[in-house]
Amino acid sequence: MHIKIYPIVFITIILLLSACKKESPSKLNIANTENGQILYDAKCAMCHGDMGQGGYSHKNIQGLSYNRIELGLKTAPDMAFLKDLSDQNITDIEAYLETLSGGELLTPQPDIINGEKQFKESCAYCHGLGTIPIEPPRPAHDLLNIGQAYSKVWLSAWIDNPQKMIDAGGYSLDDLNNFNYIMQDLLHSPKDIQDIVYYITEKTTPIIKSEPIQLTDVEFEISKQVYFDNCAGCHGLYRTGATGPNITELRTQAIGTDGIKSMLRYGTPAGMGNFGQKGILSPEQITNLAAYLQLPPPDAPPLPMESIQASWDVVVPLAERPIKPQHSRNWKNFTGVILRDAGQVAIFDGDTNEELVRLSSGFAVHILRSSADGRYFYLIGRDGKVTLIDLWTTIPTIVANVKGCHDARSVESSKAEGYEGKYLIEGCYWPPQYIVYDGLTLEPIQRVDVPMNDIDGEILIENRVASIIASPHDPIWVVSLKEAGFVAVVDYSDPEGIDFPMTSNIATAKFLHDGGLDHTGNFYIVAANSSNKMVVIDLVNQDLEAMFDTGLIPHPGRGVNWEDPVYGWVNATSHIGEGKVSIYGADPVNRPDVAWQVVREITLPSSGSLFIKSHPASPWVFVDMPLSATNMEKDICVIAKSTGTLDKCFQVASNGRAVHFDFNMDGDEVWVSDWHKDGAVIVLNSTSLVEIRRFVNLQTPTGKFNVYNTTYDIY
Ligand code: DHE
Numbered sequence: 001m002h003i004k005i006y007p008i009v010f011i012t013i014i015l016l017l018s019a020c021k022k023e024s025p026s027k028l029n030i031a032n033t034e035n036g037q038i039l040y041d042a043k044c045a046m047c048h049g050d051m052g053q054g055g056y057s058h059k060n061i062q063g064l065s066y067n068r069i070e071l072g073l074k075t076a077p078d079m080a081f082l083k084d085l086s087d088q089n090i091t092d093i094e095a096y097l098e099t100l101s102g103g104e105l106l107t108p109q110p111d112i113i114n115g116e117k118q119f120k121e122s123c124a125y126c127h128g129l130g131t132i133p134i135e136p137p138r139p140a141h142d143l144l145n146i147g148q149a150y151s152k153v154w155l156s157a158w159i160d161n162p163q164k165m166i167d168a169g170g171y172s173l174d175d176l177n178n179f180n181y182i183m184q185d186l187l188h189s190p191k192d193i194q195d196i197v198y199y200i201t202e203k204t205t206p207i208i209k210s211e212p213i214q215l216t217d218v219e220f221e222i223s224k225q226v227y228f229d230n231c232a233g234c235h236g237l238y239r240t241g242a243t244g245p246n247i248t249e250l251r252t253q254a255i256g257t258d259g260i261k262s263m264l265r266y267g268t269p270a271g272m273g274n275f276g277q278k279g280i281l282s283p284e285q286i287t288n289l290a291a292y293l294q295l296p297p298p299d300a301p302p303l304p305m306e307s308i309q310a311s312w313d314v315v316v317p318l319a320e321r322p323i324k325p326q327h328s329r330n331w332k333n334f335t336g337v338i339l340r341d342a343g344q345v346a347i348f349d350g351d352t353n354e355e356l357v358r359l360s361s362g363f364a365v366h367i368l369r370s371s372a373d374g375r376y377f378y379l380i381g382r383d384g385k386v387t388l389i390d391l392w393t394t395i396p397t398i399v400a401n402v403k404g405c406h407d408a409r410s411v412e413s414s415k416a417e418g419y420e421g422k423y424l425i426e427g428c429y430w431p432p433q434y435i436v437y438d439g440l441t442l443e444p445i446q447r448v449d450v451p452m453n454d455i456d457g458e459i460l461i462e463n464r465v466a467s468i469i470a471s472p473h474d475p476i477w478v479v480s481l482k483e484a485g486f487v488a489v490v491d492y493s494d495p496e497g498i499d500f501p502m503t504s505n506i507a508t509a510k511f512l513h514d515g516g517l518d519h520t521g522n523f524y525i526v527a528a529n530s531s532n533k534m535v536v537i538d539l540v541n542q543d544l545e546a547m548f549d550t551g552l553i554p555h556p557g558r559g560v561n562w563e564d565p566v567y568g569w570v571n572a573t574s575h576i577g578e579g580k581v582s583i584y585g586a587d588p589v590n591r592p593d594v595a596w597q598v599v600r601e602i603t604l605p606s607s608g609s610l611f612i613k614s615h616p617a618s619p620w621v622f623v624d625m626p627l628s629a630t631n632m633e634k635d636i637c638v639i640a641k642s643t644g645t646l647d648k649c650f651q652v653a654s655n656g657r658a659v660h661f662d663f664n665m666d667g668d669e670v671w672v673s674d675w676h677k678d679g680a681v682i683v684l685n686s687t688s689l690v691e692i693r694r695f696v697n698l699q700t701p702t703g704k705f706n707v708y709n710t711t712y713d714i715y
Contacts, residue, residue, distance in 0.1 A: 029091040036096030039089055043082055043168045046157035051103025056156035056194060058108050062100040066090055069097075078154050081169045106190050115199025118192045120210065123200075125255060125263035126183075130206020134254045136245050139181060139268055147201030155197045161185055163630075180552060180578060181269035181607065184629045210258035213291035223292035226285050229364065230275065232407065233382070237300050237430050238462045239293070242482050242511045243529050243553065243576070244272060252293040260290040267629045269607050271553055271576035274629055302431050303384070303406055305447045311403040316390070318440055321399060325392040332708045333665040334391055336368045336377055337673070337681055341700040345379055345389070347396045350664045350706065353693060357395045361387040362403075367703050371413045371439060372420035372470075374711035384408040386426050388442050391707065400442040404428065404435035408465075412477055413439055414492050415470040423492050425477050425500075427465025434465055434479060436492065436500040446500045448490075455485040455507040467514045471539045472521040472713075476503070478537055480512035480526055487512065487526070487537050487544075506544050508535040516558030517713050518586045519569050525586070527554040527573060534573060534584070536596055546596035548584065552577025557611035557660070558715045560621055562641045567591060567599045570644075574609035574623050581612065581623060583644060602639060602646045606632035611660045613715050614641070617667025618686035626657035626675060633657040636672060638689065652682050652691075662704040663714075669693075673701040 040052070049055030052062045061069075069090050073079050085093075119129070123143075130144035146155065158165050162183040165171050176182070188196070215223065228237070234244035241247065252260055264286045265276030275281040281289070325331060333350035339358070343365055346358045362381030369378045377389040377396070384405030390397050405428030414423040423445070424437045436446045452460045466480040475493035479502075486505040494500060508528060512535065515526025523545060524537040532552055536545040556573035564570045569587035574580070581602040585594030608627030614620065621639040625632045636658050637649040652658045656676025663670050667686060674680040679701045683693040709715065 029088050031095035032088075032092045033095040033099060035089075036092035036094070039085070039093050040096050042164075043085075044093070046161060046164055046168065046170070047078065047153050049103050049106075052097055052100045053103030054105055056106065056153045056160075056190070056197075058106065062097055062103075064094070064097050066094045069094060078151050106194060110198035111191075111195045112199050112202060114192065115195035115197070116203075118188065118196045119199050120258040120262065122186050122188065122262050122266060123196065124207075124210070124258040125260065126268060128207075129200065129203060131208070131256070131259075132254045134251055139270060140179065140183065143200045144206055145204070152194075152197050152201055155201065156190075156193050158183075159186075159188065159193045159196060160190065182630075184266065184269055185631075186266055207258075210256035212253075212294060213257060213287060215288060215291045215295075219288050220292060220295075223285075223288045224298060226281070226289055227292060228407070229382075230281065231289075233409070233429070236462050236464070236483070237407065238297050240462060240483070241530070242464070243513060243555075245530075247293060249294055249296050257290045257294070260293055261286050264289060267627075269629050271608055271627050272629075273627055300406065300430050303404070303428075303433075305444065308402065308404045308435060308444045308447060311385075311401070312442060312444060313401045314399070314441060315401070316393075316397065316399040321390060322392050326394045327392075330665075331391045332374055332711075333706065334396070335662065335664070335671065335704055335706045336379075336389075337671075337695075337698065337701050338365050338367065338703045338705075339699050340364055340366075340675075340702045341677065343381065344699075345377070346698060346701075347377075347389075347391075348695065350669075353695075355695065359387070359389060359396065359398055361385060361398075361401075366409050367411075368705040368710065369411050369413060370705070370707055370711040372415045372711070374707045376413075376421070376440075377705070377707070378411045378413065378424060380408055380411045380426065382407060382409070384426070384428060386411055386424070386437070386442060388440075402437060402442040402444060404437075404444065404447070405433070406430050410465060410468045412468040412470050414475065414477075415472060416475040416493075419475050419492060423500075425468055425479070425490065425492075427468050427479060429464040430462070432460075432463045432465075434468075434490070436490075448500060448502070450479075450481055450488070450502075451484065451486070451505065454483060454510060460484060466512050467526060469515070469517065469524050471524075472517070473540060474542075476539075476542070478524050478539065480515070481505075482512050483510065485510035485512060485528065485531075487524075487535070489542050504542060506537060506542070508537075508544060509533045509547055514555065514557055516556070516715060517561075518571055519561040521713070523586070525556070525559055525571055527556055529553045529555060529576070532577075534582075534596075545588070548596055548598065550582035550584070550598060551575040551580040551601075552607075554582070555610050557613060558713070560612050560614045560715055561586065562614055562616075562621065564599070564644050565642060566644065567594050570599065572612055572621065574604070574612045576608060576610065576627060578607045579604035579609075579625070581609075581621075581639065581646075600644050602644075604637055604646070605635070605649055606630045608633065613661040613663075615663040615667035615670070615686060615709070615714060618663065618670065620647070620686065620689070622661045622670060622672075624658050624660065624672070626659040628657075634674075636661075650689075652684070655679060656700075658682075660703050662706045662709055664706060665708040667714075671704045671706075673698075673704065675700060675702055 126140040128142040267274035362385035363383040365381040379387040388400040407429040464482040479488040488502040509531040511530035513529040538545040553576040554573040568591040571586040572583040583600040588595035606628035634653040653674035670686040681695040
């Protein structure tokens, strides 16, 4: 035994001696301390601390000589990625280390119990620890035996700031390509990080299952409502998944209580919101929701025609409404701002910048759409309530209400010649139906069940109506059936006005969500979001024009149209699931060579984008990232139309998340929401990008709808 150790000791002594004796190249090079600091901060501080005081490595390197640095680079496996540092670089780092002193020390005694607690609270969804595999799988690798692949120091530095480790070259780019996302920085303290690392590297037996939680009947009912308010939109009432993945009870039981809680707390870079971290859900709500999700979903009730008719409420009958505007305002430049959690819409005069009125509607109001002439706003809430607002009265007034769904996201007016504003369609998330109303009174005319089979012939338990758009040419609406993957054509020309059938169901791709028109109005371009595809419907021939892949969970809102200098007319989408804008050709007549093909991809600093928009008067295409899990939610980015490249990203929101854009009627102003309970709408000059106005004291402002732009589909 002893004999075998001698050569190792001998070699080490020789190495140390030679390191001490070697003439330091720092004597030959002229040191640049400033560059040394840049290099140190970028490549060394993650492990050795911001002042070289020790950090996760617990090795103080203040004043370390050139030769000792070089020795570390040659012998320490964790530092192998720094092998390309030149003599000059090392000289500069040496000079910088000479200047350092002080800095906070990290206690070398880890607390494994705290590490276990932190792991379960923060990491347990994305990473298993010898846990049961799930489908779709966890977004990151299982960490059982991770200590065999990486050292504790490296793992700590990685958890502390993954992006910095990647930028420094400390993570293999080949490995990185195996993942869709870079791990989030969960903002843990260095102490917690060190404890987590000790826990995951010392634990050698799998975590089998976390403890289920029992719910009382009252807690179950409350959690049901919390789920409906916050989760059902993405995951479905029956939790089978759409924009978000399947979270039915078999999968959630496999994820386990800890995993569900960590996901609800921190979200994922795939677009799941960080509900706990942002204070949207309380720790108690998260705990109970984790239990609720492991139980089978309760049955959702129907909403028959009699109930819809009973909900119809005419506040101002048609005969009592004005026949011309009762004010001299430019009502086509009014903008309605959704105040989501207040259940209100605030209406602003875009010429005078006055807030004219706040009107209350239902629960978590979602969007506005305009009648064919723009006189009326139709407001739809998640509770399925439609509110008709007249903009010609002295101040905008609610003139009728009706509730056709328990859960809804979309309404659209009839816009074809001869039918302008005559009808309104409401699509339901639940029950699986659409309702057609009289466009001027909201009197319910027809309720129609949507088919409960998908494009593969599978029977569905949920088939939600997502975006709806009126063809500018024919008396039809195209209706996206989310789970089914069909785009239904609903004909509203029936002379009896009593039928409103689906005249065809165009098979496309599953998980249809949101979309808008191309620049001619001949095509409807809609995201099949969890299929990672865009679908193009030919509105003239009423058939499928094209389908193509873009990125992870495209989410264009209404999309955007502009003329690219190389590819002609294009349209684009951003994505929830990755930081990417895909721009595709959208002119099959003049540029068939690039039509419906991705011609440019632009990298954004974060995933979690919901909307992309522009106006013909603006040189920019605007993109938001409100679901960013990497702290980019306050920023927006602008793409230059003239070059098709990203120009810059900058912060606009102060309190919350920057979300959604609309423009004033002339297009020289762009309005962005600061989505927060103490929120605002921030108005920028749409060319200079300088802030020119801020409407404050708005509770959770989200969508903004300028009458002119909404009426004429300008985006
Ligand atoms: Fe929306 C449009 C569904 C979350 C703000 N949203 C749409 C449309 C659908 C939809 C189907 C297209 C309607 C149309 O064109 O006919 N939205 C959903 C959801 O299912 C989802 C993902 C989850 C949910 O629980 O509702 C969802 N939406 C949100 C938000 O969280 C937003 C940001 C704020 C809010 O209301 O809670 C939001 N959605 C909007 C806006 C539009 C929209 C502003 C209209 C975009 C436009 O420019 O026309």
